[in-house]
Amino acid sequence: MSLSFNFARIPHIIFGSGKLANLYSLISQYGNSVLIVVGASSLKKSGKLGEIEKTLGDNNIIYNVIDVKGEPSPSLVDEAAQKYRNSSIDVVVGIGGGSVTDAGKAISAMILKEDSIKNYLEGVGNKIHNGQKIPYIAIPTTSGTGSEATKNAVISEIGNEGYKKSLRHDNLIPDVAIIDPELMKSCPASVTAACGMDAFTQLLESYISSNSNPITDALAYSGMKYMKDALIPACSNKSSDINTRSSMAYGSLISGMTLANAGLGVVHGLASPIGARFRIPHGVVCGTILAEATKMNIKKLKNSSEGMKSLKKYADIGALLSNKPFNTGKSLDENLSNLIKILYNWTEVLNLDKLSNYGISHNDISKIVEKSGLKNNPVNLDKKDMTEILENRL
């Protein structure tokens, strides 16, 4: 079959240490009234929010600030959209982790609507969002979700009947993404580890996705190349090193671009129902099951008559991670087993929690598996396979 794919547009990317300073001239391209969406405390603690507010004031930019605590709920988005619906906001700016980026994205998309975001969430409401929104600038402070480059905002209703569902439209891709690794230097080790494993999972899953294309392949490989030597140092002795944080930020940004265009696999297929039922950080779920899921995928691919293409791609990454990408001496099997070994090692070194630490027990697994999906996993897994992945990380 000949080459066939779609690739969504990407935001204008401004990447580099100190690039936050571009925010003020960017805002004035849209107008002089800005709504700032920030996380609960980290920006405030570091004094960074104060600096930003002062500079906005000095530049005669009118601003309002919204705090987002945890993952954004429908009611948070609805209340914010209602409050600022008649305030002539020219541009929304989200500065924070993935939850904040998604909250800002959703608010920028709902200010112009009169009803609840619930009506527009996939699998929840029955309305289709038309993409009309206030311009949106995303400024991540963690290297995790890659949400600064995606067209969806994940909205969470926690509880037994809870869900994590997306508001999605091509036009919701942020207009501009400012990636300033300086903002990530104060991110704690545990958050850096969880977010980093989320980003790496997104890169690996989109690389081996059944829906990958040459652009996502090239980008995902590049993202993993930068992340592989930065992940552990960013969580330990190099947490303040700007080159290390730059590599993490680059991998995360790229992971948003590749997941948006190639899709993801079973790790994210399982993470979604787990996240809806338990208060466990998304990156911890992904990180803790990635090695197990990769091992299972490789086992099943080896038993599949059409598995060779995906096995070769997994082997490419095994070679990349073991710093021997050009060593033809290693066989396919050696590279595959190196890949699994290195992912397990990361799980150990980064001290990623097991699922039971968050109250998940044997009894929950069947319900989780029931609600999970395979997304664009390169090989079919049945319920028994998915159960095995989770049981091994309980």
Added chain:
Amino acid sequence: MSLSFNFARIPHIIFGSGKLANLYSLISQYGNSVLIVVGASSLKKSGKLGEIEKTLGDNNIIYNVIDVKGEPSPSLVDEAAQKYRNSSIDVVVGIGGGSVTDAGKAISAMILKEDSIKNYLEGVGNKIHNGQKIPYIAIPTTSGTGSEATKNAVISEIGNEGYKKSLRHDNLIPDVAIIDPELMKSCPASVTAACGMDAFTQLLESYISSNSNPITDALAYSGMKYMKDALIPACSNKSSDINTRSSMAYGSLISGMTLANAGLGVVHGLASPIGARFRIPHGVVCGTILAEATKMNIKKLKNSSEGMKSLKKYADIGALLSNKPFNTGKSLDENLSNLIKILYNWTEVLNLDKLSNYGISHNDISKIVEKSGLKNNPVNLDKKDMTEILENRL
């Protein structure tokens, strides 16, 4: 120095055999009045324009057609913009080679202005375009300029005082690019060769550009990987093979993305003043001097104390083109000499004209060199070096 770069947005890309059929539903997302910009004859000869017009009519879309002969001049753009200024055009569609794509881009940008494009051309006028335009869908029919992914339209005034200058703004990046390799199957061998060499030159020059970044590196490498085995077949026995045409179209698309974000080198620095003074296809200029320019760059890099990074990148491509990317047995020098050898071989096999075939003589060279630039060439070349490149291809 830590990672620092900008990356402009890219169009929404719809790539694949038969994807032209998406045009009609796309147009109706913008409205029902479309201005179609086409090349002089190829679409008409193949009957494709008739098919498109019929389908537009069947879909109740009002359309007007503009013919573009050769490279677009300021007067062509001005006349078209004036003619349709009060016609409530909802979307402009450019279907053709690089000249047509650029003409459509310029017309979509000038319909909303009241004055001449000359006022907005870099180095010609003194006004800055503000990016306001009619939405624009680009549909290339050659694999050459990559203009479907760039923010500039090259406008040519031919003659002794002639110029090739750009109208440029981030917002002029087409909104959508439909890349349908079926449209390229009837492209003649000589045009395929010239356009293909232009695209390959753009990939190689942006890959080794002093302004490259990890995204352009990953993409340019991917583009060359696809083009290397398709270039010769597309110009000979595989001109109707959809996989071959897909690889060429992919390389060309990518070359637009990488040149827009990494810039180009001395080949394009020389091609610009040559194209302004002589009626020689842009792709022929690039193709005919690429091997010579690469040889010169490598020679100068070897004499430079800071040349190793660029030499390694050139060697990567030498290894890629000789199908031995993973062979560590080859030394840097072997890969570099393979690169030069293969580029010379392409020049021969594709039968690329020498410069004198278009009336360029020894006496013209000093004037060309005088007006040329190095752009983002990885190493400094002086006038003597540039003269040598051109003399060797007279």
